[in-house]
Amino acid sequence: MPTHTSFDAHGPDRRALLKSAALGLFAYTVAGIETLLSPAQARAQGARFTVLSDADAALLEAFGEALVPGARAAGIAHFVDANLARPHAASLLTVRYLDVLPPHDAFYRAGLAALDAASQALRGAAFAQLSPAAAKPLIAAMLPGTISPWHGPPPALFYLAVRSDAADLVYGTPAAYARMKVPYMAHIEPPADW
Amino acid sequence: MASQQASGRTDAVIVGAGAAGNLFAAVLAEAGKSVLVLDPGPDWTASDLYSSSIWSRRLRWGGPAIESTGAHAFGAGFNTGWGTGGAALHHYGTWPRLMPSDFTMKSDFGKGLDWPIGYDDLRPYYDRVQDDVGVSGDAAAEIWRPAGAPYPLPPLVQFAQARLLAKGFHALGMKTAPSPMAILSQDYKGRPACLYDGWCDAGCPIGALANPLVTYHPRAIAAGARFVHGAHVTRLLPGKTARLASGVEYVDSTGTTRTALADMVILAASTISNPAILLNSTGGDWHGGAGNSSGLVGRYFMTHSIASVYGFFDDEETENYLGVTGAQATNMDHYGKQSLGGGAFGSLQWQLAPTMKPNDLLGVAMARADMFGADLTAFMARAVHHLAVMFGFGEGLPVLENRVELADRSGPGGTRTPRVVHSFAPESVKVSEMAAQLGLKIITAGGAAAPWSGPMATAHMMGGTIMGTDPRTSVTDSFGYSHDIGNLVIAGPGLFPTAGAMNPNFTNHAVTLRSAEHALARWLS
Ligand SMILES: Cc1cc2nc3c(=O)[nH]c(=O)nc-3n(C[C@H](O)[C@H](O)[C@H](O)COP(=O)(O)OP(=O)(O)OC[C@H]3O[C@@H](n4cnc5c(N)ncnc54)[C@H](O)[C@@H]3O)c2cc1C
Numbered sequence: 194m195p196t197h198t199s200f201d202a203h204g205p206d207r208r209a210l211l212k213s214a215a216l217g218l219f220a221y222t223v224a225g226i227e228t229l230l231s232p233a234q235a236r237a238q239g240a241r242f243t244v245l246s247d248a249d250a251a252l253l254e255a256f257g258e259a260l261v262p263g264a265r266a267a268g269i270a271h272f273v274d275a276n277l278a279r280p281h282a283a284s285l286l287t288v289r290y291l292d293v294l295p296p297h298d299a300f301y302r303a304g305l306a307a308l309d310a311a312s313q314a315l316r317g318a319a320f321a322q323l324s325p326a327a328a329k330p331l332i333a334a335m336l337p338g339t340i341s342p343w344h345g346p347p348p349a350l351f352y353l354a355v356r357s358d359a360a361d362l363v364y365g366t367p368a369a370y371a372r373m374k375v376p377y378m379a380h381i382e383p384p385a386d387w
Numbered sequence: 388m389a390s391q392q393a394s395g396r397t398d399a400v401i402v403g404a405g406a407a408g409n410l411f412a413a414v415l416a417e418a419g420k421s422v423l424v425l426d427p428g429p430d431w432t433a434s435d436l437y438s439s440s441i442w443s444r445r446l447r448w449g450g451p452a453i454e455s456t457g458a459h460a461f462g463a464g465f466n467t468g469w470g471t472g473g474a475a476l477h478h479y480g481t482w483p484r485l486m487p488s489d490f491t492m493k494s495d496f497g498k499g500l501d502w503p504i505g506y507d508d509l510r511p512y513y514d515r516v517q518d519d520v521g522v523s524g525d526a527a528a529e530i531w532r533p534a535g536a537p538y539p540l541p542p543l544v545q546f547a548q549a550r551l552l553a554k555g556f557h558a559l560g561m562k563t564a565p566s567p568m569a570i571l572s573q574d575y576k577g578r579p580a581c582l583y584d585g586w587c588d589a590g591c592p593i594g595a596l597a598n599p600l601v602t603y604h605p606r607a608i609a610a611g612a613r614f615v616h617g618a619h620v621t622r623l624l625p626g627k628t629a630r631l632a633s634g635v636e637y638v639d640s641t642g643t644t645r646t647a648l649a650d651m652v653i654l655a656a657s658t659i660s661n662p663a664i665l666l667n668s669t670g671g672d673w674h675g676g677a678g679n680s681s682g683l684v685g686r687y688f689m690t691h692s693i694a695s696v697y698g699f700f701d702d703e704e705t706e707n708y709l710g711v712t713g714a715q716a717t718n719m720d721h722y723g724k725q726s727l728g729g730g731a732f733g734s735l736q737w738q739l740a741p742t743m744k745p746n747d748l749l750g751v752a753m754a755r756a757d758m759f760g761a762d763l764t765a766f767m768a769r770a771v772h773h774l775a776v777m778f779g780f781g782e783g784l785p786v787l788e789n790r791v792e793l794a795d796r797s798g799p800g801g802t803r804t805p806r807v808v809h810s811f812a813p814e815s816v817k818v819s820e821m822a823a824q825l826g827l828k829i830i831t832a833g834g835a836a837a838p839w840s841g842p843m844a845t846a847h848m849m850g851g852t853i854m855g856t857d858p859r860t861s862v863t864d865s866f867g868y869s870h871d872i873g874n875l876v877i878a879g880p881g882l883f884p885t886a887g888a889m890n891p892n893f894t895n896h897a898v899t900l901r902s903a904e905h906a907l908a909r910w911l912s
Pocket residue numbers: 402403404405406407408425426427428465466467468469470471472473474475476477478479480481482618619620621655656657658660664713847848878879880881889890891892893895
């Protein structure tokens with residue numbers, strides 16, 4: 194017998210959502226007012242998170258920064274949060290490519306919880322408190338799947354998903370291309386600077 | 388379940404607005420047939436194709452989740468599309484033909500399967516399709532190429548990365564040739580030539596790449612085919628007898644269940660969705676699913692392995708961000724099924740110098756997925772201007788146990804969602820391992836520094852509704868006609884009994900054109 198419902202047939206019209214995204218920026222709430230911002234701007238202005246808790250977002254920033262330096266300032270937590278708030282079909286997260294079954298907010302939450310628990314067990318401190326040197330062996334054990342204890346989604350998948358989110362923001366934007374002296378050569382400019 | 392009928396009955400209902408669906412729609416509509424095309428995805432237009440690896444993700448399948456499992460789980464999320472153009476909207480346009488040996492594997496080696504047709508049956512269709520859509524290449528330089536008309540367009544421009552990688556092949560006495568690409572090297576039939584910016588993965592909005600938006604979709608529309616989006620087809624509806632389908636049921640974007648009645652049903656909903664729809668169709672006497680008297684619907688799912696081989700050329704700007712996402716050059720010296728030796732069985736095709744954007748699954752940062760922190764920063768600084776890559780596409784043998792089946796998750800209209808179960812045969816794993824070893828030898832011979840090979844990946848999907856002559860051992864005949872249901876045609880690479888090592892879309896087009904014209908002829912007679 195079918196046990197889960199994985200299709201929201203009554204969800205809002207997908208096309209309308211895609212078009213609203215095409216206006217460029219994600220909607221974030223800053224000081225109670227909904228504003229369109231890039232993830233980096235949203236972070237700089239302290240925009241509220243919609244899906245992630247503040248604690249999860251702080252941990253995601255710390256993990257993203259440890260994977261790809263620059264990800265924190267680029268707004269990785271706001272980027273992931275804004276995409277998790279959208280219907281699956283409109284999400285721009287790499288996790289779509291990794292055959293992780295939705296809902297993806299549960300995937301991120303469970304992965305973050307597993308990371309912090311592993312950090313406590315192996316290093317005696319929350320992940321965000323670790324020095325880069327202390328975090329390194331822990332992170333290095335994620336892709337090969339040898340990290341233990343680990344109670345969450347497959348550690349390699351979680352590592353790849355967050356690493357790719359971070360790489361998107363640090364290396365995948367027109368501004369990042371310019372920094373690396375790689376010509377962007379857009380046919381159609383992406384709607385936002387990320 | 389209460390359902391509403393879509394307005395009017397049509398001659399044909401086509402399930403899926405992708406590569407095969409649009410070609411079928413164009414042929415039938417141009418012959419005066421009334422055609423309705425149903426697709427769950429958006430009605431994409433060129434202006435939706437933003438040049439961004441991040442934005443391109445919304446072009447991928449956005450319907451009910453596809454589960455993927457097995458020792459070598461297939462990358463379903465990356466390899467599927469939806470909406471106008473399907474996966475072909477953002478496909479890379481690498482268009483080699485299959486080789487004659489791909490059609491006779493069982494007869495030649497007692498392994499795998501035979502096709503019910505040979506290369507010569509498809510050859511005229513390859514020739515016509517390449518003329519229709521514009522394929523660029525150098526037929527003479529492709530010493531491996533089977534007989535066929537030369538390409539209508541000269542090869543695409545090559546950049547430093549291709550030249551540098553070719554050095555290794557030449558040093559070992561191997562040949563390279565420009566890749567055959569369904570991308571325009573010159574203006575062609577009102578479409579402009581490629582600009583070599585490497586954004587093909589995000590969809591080519593100028594129409595240089597032969598995606599359905601600029602090939603058969605406009606023809607289908609001009610001939611009056613009607614496209615309905617947000618329409619997820621759930622099942623085939625039985626007709627007066629079990630040997631006939633009366634149409635399909637679908638759930639529209641408001642969640643309403645509807646029926647579309649037609650004289651003929653064409654399933655072109657991708658290698659995964661076609662079997663899923665058939666297996667969910669248990670109405671009337673179709674207890675084991677529609678068209679499934681053989682029990683083979685969903686079986687023999689196949690994919691290609693990818694061996695990725697990387698190296699640095701520190702003294703050169705590799706221009707790895709220029710060119711096209713597919714490939715600039717090819718080598719097929721090891722296409723012979725047994726040519727790799729060492730326990731490997733199956734063909735190998737090299738694709739050299741695809742564009743690498745800094746991020747994304749096939750991008751520079753992912754080339755060393757194990758690196759992070761300061762090491763990654765240093766790697767990126769070196770790699771964005773000096774990395775080169777080549778991919779070895781390996782044949783996955785048809786294996787009965789590899790399948791599309793129904794999972795225990797519920798989808799639209801009370802259906803069950805698909806699950807893909809896939810493990811390469813040991814001989815196919817060997818092909819990929821030997822390709823990686825060979826690739827390292829080649830790239831080293833070409834002077835690359837610090838070469839490495841990445842983990843085996845998968846690309847393309849074939850099989851699951853295979854064609855054949857015997858209704859007991861195949862699902863359709865060579866034209867895609869169901870052996871069981873007289874007015875049901877299945878289209879797409881799901882029909883392939885073997886996968887070869889060639890990207891499937893050119894063969895998909897050749898087979899689909901042959902099927903569509905046969906369907907018309909049968910109709911008229
Ligand atoms: C990233 C990428 C790169 C590729 N590059 C190449 C390449 O370089 N060369 C090559 O030869 N091939 C390439 N391919 C493969 C090529 O795109 C496919 O072989 C081809 O598109 C298959 O055609 P199709 O009509 O079977 O499926 P599609 O083109 O995918 O069309 C299937 C359509 O069916 C629809 N559908 C699915 N389920 C339902 C349902 N339940 N009801 C109604 N409609 C449904 C989908 O929304 C979709 O629009 C690539 C694919 C991808 C993803």
